[in-house]
Amino acid sequence: MSPKKQHLEQLLKALEQLTIGECHESYHVPRLWQETAKGQHTVNPARYYHDIISRLVNSPELPFDNSGAPADEWSRSAIVYNLFPRLTTAFDHDNNNIISADPMASGFRETGTLLKSIALLPYIKQLGVNTLYLLPVTEPGYYGKKGALGSPYAIKNPFIIDPLLSEPVLGLRAEIELQAFVEAAHHLGMRVVLEYVFRTASVDSDWISTHPDWFYWLKGNSEENQQFGPPRFEHDTLTRIYEQVDKHEFDHLPAPSEEYRNQFSEAPLTTRLNPDGSMTGIAADGKECRIASAFSDWPPDDSQPPWTDVTYLKMHRDSSFNYMAYNTIRMYDAALDRPEVINNELWSSLESIIPFYQSTFSIDGAMIDMGHALPSALKAAIVEKARQQNSDFAFWDENFDPSSSVKEEGFNAVFGSLPFVIQDPIYIRGLLNFLNKTGSAIPFFATGENHNTPRLCHNHPRQETGRNRSRFIFALGIMLPALPFIHSGMELCEWHPVNLGLNFSDEDRRNFPSETLPLFSTGSYDWSRTNDLEPLNAFISKLLVIRRRYHDIISSGEKGSLIVPFVTGPEILAVMRKGEGHNLLFIGNSNPQEHSSGTMEFKNSHFTLTDLIGGQTLRVADHKLHLELQPGECLIVELTAE
Template identity: 65%
Template sequence: MKPSTPHLEKILAALEDAKNRHFPGTYHIPRLWQDDETGTATVNPARYYHDILSRIAASPETPIVNSAESADDWTRRAVVYNLFPRLTTAFDHNRDSAISPEPLPGGFRETGTFLKSIALLPYIRRLGANTVYLLPVTTPGNQQKKGALGSPYAVKNHFDIDPMLHEPVLGLSAETELKAFIEAAHHMGIRVVLEYVFRTASVDNDWIPQHPDWFYWLDETLAETFEAPHFDQDTLNRIYEQVDKHDFTDLPQPSEEYRARFCPTPATVSQDTTGTYLGITGEGSTCRIASAFSDWPPDDRQPPWTDVTYLKMHSHKEFNYIAYNTIRMYDDALDRPEHTVTDLWDTLIRIIPHYQKTFAIDGAMIDMGHALPPRLKSGIVAEARKQNPAFAFWDENFDPSPSIKKEGFNAVFGSLPFVLQDPIYIRGLLNFLNKTGVAVPFFATGENHNTPRICHQFPRRNEGRNRARFIFALGIMLPAIPFIHSGMELCEWHPVNLGLNFSDRDRENFPVETLPLFSPAGYDWTEANELAPLHPFLRKALVIRERYHDIVSSGDKGSLVLPFVSSPDILAVLRKGRDKNLLFIGNSNPARATDGIMEFQAENLELMDLLNDRPRHIRNHKLEFRLDPGESIICELPA
C-alpha cells in the first residue's frame, strides 16, 4: 500500500542518511518548538528533524476532507496561523548572534525552510490552529532588492518555488519539500492556504522578454526621477467625490508631463550586464520597467516599491501609465472587454489550478485583491472551483460586505487591526457591523506582516502582552477568523514590514535593510514567554470559541450588541444566540487595572467566568468587577 505522505517519506529517507554523518559544530533549537519551555536545546539536526517527522508520519491520520463542508463552512471554523516560512522558522542555530543567509557547514540553513516548518506543525497544532496560511513562497526577484534576500511580493516566477526554502542537506527540491509540508499538514488535519500575488511582479520578472506588453515601460532618461503622480487639491476633491459615488467616467488623469514619461511597448527587450531589462521602442527610444508605488489614496506618500512593478491588465493607448485610475479605480473607458490583455489574464487564471494539482492546497489569499479587475477575480475563482468546489478564497480587502461574497470570496482581511488601538474606534466599527451584518468573516487580529506589531506600540513588554490578551479574547467573540500572525504569540515587537499605520519616526528607526520581509531575521523564540506564557491563554480562548461557535460566528444583523459599561477603558460585547447569549467584558488598558459596573435585568445571578474559571455575581441588577490590565471576562448568559 502506498503511503499517504510519499514526499514526506522522501524527506525521512534523506534525513535517515544524513543523521549518521558527522555534523560540524553545534546546532541549537528553541525549546518552545518542542514544549512550552524557554531556552534552547542542543541537537543533532538530522536526528532531531527525523524524530519529529517520523512521529508525524506514524501518528493516526486526522481526516481533513468533509464532503459536507463548503469553503464557507470550513473558513468559518478556521483558526489561522500565518506563517512566513523564511522568517517564522529562522533561528541562530550556531548561536553566533547572526542568522546567515548561507547554509551552515553540514548543509542546514539558519533562515526558515519547509523542513523546519514541518517540524513546527505540532507546535502550531498545540496552539489550537487548524489552518496554516503561508505568505508567498515563489522565487523573488534579484533587481532593486530592498534587502539581502528580496521581498516575497517581488515575484520573479509565479510557478517556481523559492529555492532558499529548501534544506541543501536533503538533496531535494523546494517543490518536493513544499509537497511534504502540505502532506504532513493534511495528515495532522491542518489545511493550507497560500497567498498569491496577481497585481504585481518583480521588475526582473521572467515574463518580461516574451511578454513586454504585460508591463509598463518608462523612458530611460526619466526613470531615475520617476515618482507617483501629483494632484492638486481641487483635483483630489473631484477624484474622491467620483469614487465615493462609484462614478468612474472620465476620472481625472495625471498631468501630461507625467503621462509622457511612459513609452509604448518596446519592439525588442534585452538585459544589460546588471540584469536590468531594457527595451527599444519602434522609434528607437530606450526604456525600462516602471517601479511601483502606493496608488490609493492618490496623495499617498508611502515610500515607493522599487522592487516590484504593476502588471498591465488593460491595453489602451490613452491609459498607458500607472495611476489610481489604471491600477485600482479603473476608468470606465479602460475597463472594457476589448481592452483586456487576454493572454496575461489567462496565464494568471491558470496559476492557482497549477498549485491545486501539484501541491493539493486548500485555499488562496489574494494579495491586493481590492485592486484586481472584478472580471479577472471572477475568472480566477471559477477556474479554481472547477478543481475543488470547497476551495476557499480570502481577499486582501477591508470591507466584509455582500458584494465580496457575490464575487465568490469566503473571508476578507478586514479593518480590525486599524481600530484596535482605541476603544472608541472599536465601538464604532462593532456598532456599524451590528447594523449592517457581516456577510463574510474577517481576520480577528491586531496585526499582520504589513501593520505594526501589537507589542510595537508599548515600551514595556508586559503591556504589549496585556494588550495582546485583550485583543485575542475580543477577537474570538466576533464573526471573524482567529488569526495568529506568527510571532504574536511570542509578543514579538519588531515590525516585519513598514506597510500600513507607521510613522516617519518608525521609518527612521527601522531601515528597510533591517526588516524581516527583505532580510535574514528571526523571532525571540528563546525568552519570549518568561513573563507569562501566552500559549495556554490562546488555547483556552480557542476552546471557548469552539464551544460557542454557532453564536460567535453569526454575522446576522443585531447579533452583536455593545452594552453600556461605566468605564471608558472597558469594552463589553454581547453575542446573541437562540437559546443563550455570550458576554465579553475586557479591559483595553494594558497598564492599569480598571473598575467597572454593568447593569442587568436579572436581579441576582451567578455567572461563570469561562476565561478565568471563577464565579461572577450579579447583585441588585449590577455586575461589579475589577479587571487587571488587559484582563477579559467571558460568561454565558440566558437568552
C-alpha cells in the same frame, strides 16, 4: 509509499541518509518548538528533524474540521496561523548573534525553511489551529531588491517556489518540500491557504523577455529615469478624483499630466538582460526603454517612496492609457471596461496560477493580495477557474469590508478592519455597533496585527503591557463573527515590525529601515527567551476551546446577534453574543497598563456567573455586577437568554 505522504516520505528518506553521519557543527533549536519550555538546546539537525517527521508520519491521520464542507462553512470555522516561512522558523542555530542568508557549513539554513515549518506543525496544532495561511512562497526578484533578501511580493516567477525555502543539505527542490509541507499539514487535520499576488511582478520578472507587452515601460535607460515616481495632481484635481471615486463614477477619471504620461514608451520589440540584472528594451524607434518601478497608487497624493523591486502588470492594451496611475492600476477608468482592450494572454496566465497549485500542491484556499484592485472580470475568472477544479476551494480577500457584495464575488472571508480600530475603545465600540446594525455577510480576521501593521507589542517591547494588550485583543476577537487569526510571533509577544505598511509613524520609518525589516532581510523571532515573558500559548489554547464550544453562537453574522452592553467604566468593553436559549458575554479591560472598574446591570436581580477563562465566580446583586479588572484582564461567561 502512501500517495498522501509520498513527498513527506521522500523528505524523511533524505534525512535518514544524513543521520548515517554525525553533524560536527553545533546546531541550536528553541525548546518551545517541541516542548512547553523556554531556552534552547543543541541537537544533531538531521536526527532532530528526522525524529519529528517520523513521529508525524507514523501518527494517526486526523480529519479536517468540517471535512467535505463547502468553502463558506469551513472558512467560517477556520482558526488561522499566519506563517511567513522565511521568517517564522528562522533561528540563530550557531549562536553567533547573526541570522545568515547563506547556509551553514552543515548545509542547513538559519533563515526559515519548509523543513523547519513542517517541524513546527505539531506546535501550531497544539495551539488549536486548523488552518495555515502562508505569505507568498514564490521566488522573489533580485534586481533593485529591498533589504538582503528582497520582497516576497516582488514575484519573479509565480510558478517557481523560492529556493531559499529549501534546505540545501537535503538535495531536494523547494517544490518537493512545499508538497511535503502540505501533506504534513493535511495529515494533522490542518488546511493550507497560500497568498497570491496578481497585480504586480518583480522588475526582473521572467515574463519580461517573453511578454514585454505585459509591462509598463519608461523611455530611456535607468540613469535617465532615476527621478521616476508617482504622478502629482493639483488640489482641485485631487478633489475631483476623490469625489468621483467615492461615488464609484469611473467615467473620464482625471488623468495624470501630459508631462507624466509622456515618460512612458510603448512595449519594446526586443529586450536584453543587463549584467546588473536589470532589463532593457529596444523600442520600435530604436531607442532604449526600461521597466517602470511601482509606487503606492492610492491615495493619489501618497508620499511613500517607490517600490524599487516591484512593477505593475499591464492589465489592458489601450494606447490612451499607456501609463501607471490610479485609473489604470486600481480604479480602472470605465473606458478600459471593453473586451477588445483586455490583455487576454496575461489574464489567461494569471487565471492558470491557482489551478497549477491546486493540482501540484493540493492546497485548500487562496488569499488574494490587493484583490479589490484587480479588474472585476479578471477576479471573477480567477475564482471560477479554481472552483472548477475544487468546488470547496476557499477564497479570502485583502478587503476591509465584510459585505454581501464581496460574498457575491465568491469570497469566503476578508481581512477586515479590526487592526485599525484597536488603538481606542471608542473606535472598537464603533466597529461593534456597526456589526450589530449591519451584520457580517462573511467573516473577517480577528486579529490586532498582521505583517503590514504594528505588532500589538510594538510600543512595549519586552513589557507586560504588550502581553496584556495581546490578551485583550485575542479574547475580544474570538467573540466576533470572525476567524481567530494568529500572526506568527504574536503568541510570543513579538514586538519588532515585519514591515512598515499601515499605522506607522515617521519615527518608526526612521528607526526601522528596510535592512532591519524581516519582510525584506534576515531576522528571527525571540523563540528561546520569548521576550522574557511567558508565551501566550496556554491562554490562546484555552480561548480556542471556548470558541469551539460556542461556535454556533459566535460565528453568526446575523444582524442583532452582537450587542454592546453598557458598562460604567469607559475602558471596560462588553460584548454579548445572542443564541437560542443562552448567550455568551465577554467583558474586558482595554487598558493594558492600569486596572479598571465599572458596573453592569442585568434584568435578573441575584445570580452567579462563572468565568470560563479563569474559573472565578462572579456575583450579580441588586441587578448589578461590580467589576474590578486587572490590566488587559478578560472574562467570558455564559448567560441564560432573557
